[in-house]
Amino acid sequence: MKKLLLSATALCVLGVPALAQVSDNKVKIGILNDQSGVYADFGGKWSFEAAKMAVEDFGGKVLDAPIEVVTADHQNKPDIASNIARQWYDTEQVDSIMELTTSSVALAVQALSKEKNKITITTGAATTELTGAQCTPIGFHWAYDTHALAVGTGGALVEQGGDSWFFLTADYAFGYSLEEQTGNFVKAKGGQVLGSVRHPLATTDYSSFLLQAQASGAKVIGLANAGADTQNAIKQATEFGIVAGGQRLAALLFTLSEVNGIGLEAAQGLNLTESFYWNRNAESAEFGKRFMERTGRMPNMIQAGTYSAVLSYLKAIEAAGTDETEAVAAKLHELPVKDVFAENGKVAPNGRMISDVYLMQVKKPGESDIPWDYYNVLATIPGDEAYLDPAKSGCPLVTQ
Template structure:
């Protein structure tokens, strides 16, 4: 068994190196003007479509758009599959930093893996930009001066989607929850907002990651007679939950499905006939404005015609902002201290085509608006990937957990 694990880890490490952005001689790679970025995510499992190769493509686009090469800085991009296992993700992160000289780790969907990687990056004083992981603990009790949490978190999702459902009459809930850090965190935060709004939670059930049969969970939810079934999961788990709920005719009986985390790739996989009417929160939508459309057009070829989701957009925007900081402080200084690189990023206003203008708080939370969308009916869609209609925008001031409530040691109280 030990040998099998070693084989897995060696294979993951060997597979981690993908063609670099700008090939350079081996001697030049060791020089202080070469930045190495490792994209660590799910390349083959439940979260592949919301991260995977498309996140790597968006990081490459950020390198190209940054213009950093004109300042004499070379960037290499690596990628690896953490297999949704904290031990595998932690081992790859450690090997990347110790053996391969990686300066930045990006993406990391799966909150359990994300927390493990954040700890290692802090220990090694490198930089970490989380886009795919949802737990708000990254800017709470387990915050780090080396980590920026860019795209979304469980607090924002719970407040936007959960709060909206209660306001429209969904005042009794039953949760179907992924049984790991992200799911627990999302259920806990949503419960808080439901109860604060006068609603109640009638029960919950937890399922293993990458489940295929949700029939027993949906049956328990139905038997509770809750008005809302809250799906505190993501990726193919969400897709399978929604598909099977539709097959059982749950919504036809008046029960609402609250998809607490859904990506545009999930809607694409479900199809509008199945997904129509679902409400979700995202921080990026490709057809939101001229700038979001421009970004989607630039990466469309690398994504084989697909549109980027918010996780991909977060990878792009965080790397773009980091490279602006590198250009400002110099590659050698950025490589020497991840804390100093992140501090420089926090000191600079953010501005990119995905999220517009924003800032990064002391606790590492990247600030931008959140958007509540409803999935269009087939007859409302005007073409490929035209899936959302905007219901409301939550401002920067209201979308995110106040620093006073997070318990982050980096925040002065």
């Protein structure tokens, strides 16, 4: 009797799983972000802890290979980030890089990773370019982006009466994009943009910018910045009595970590959008409790999103039966995302992970009964409404 010999490729075609394969006999994930600058609380070492939690919850191994997580500080500089990523790939056997706070960094590392044939999953950067004109077949974007923030905070606030806006904007690509997209949604909902002013990254004195915003008479002052920049702007706006005078502050990229940093007294009444809140339901509260036990703080959407990204990557390796890049990327596109971060997530053809986002309002001090309980959820925006239609994203990988 003749024996029929089948290649691994043929086995896969016939639906018979090939032998599990893991390069270097381990899976190594790099968490690359800002750990010392304006975004250190935004993701920072807390995202590293979230990644380790995901590995532990997965069981510490995938396809019988150990999982390792490493981290580094890119200092918000694309050249430093690229050098770290190159070293990780070339000499330290890192298989995938995640988090990538700061849009310029994320774009640089995603491009390098395409060259090196390595998967990136961005959770810390906002630009829609990652899944737009600069998309790659092996680049993914989790947690949030400027489009979702604009829909959540800009569009929803106009519907609640905030129909005139003035923007205070960080003077670099992220700020411009956030201002433009939010302004477009404000106008699409029937509102108007009265003007804007731009400030350098890591500004400490916002007085002249805030006075211009105050003088505009706009009902809403949109803060198109992030991290410590937004915290400082809100603190100084409180000192100027802007909110007390009847104007509303809309933080277009602000998270639970930053609310905690300035306190409820300064942040109360602030409107913002996040794609995760630890006290939204029983499952998220249980995750928050475990995160608190190991870090002393509750997770924001970037940290919870990093947990989800790592978990999804490991599930994709398991489903593919290998850590080979194209096979894992195919499974990331195919598998639903259902975890503590996303109840009904899905990955679009351009690499954008689509899940619900939430319009929040920061509670008054007397409304918060337990530590870190800072939000009232005003609205849930379905993922398909929050995120850009992949066919309109500009990604060349998406066919009409």
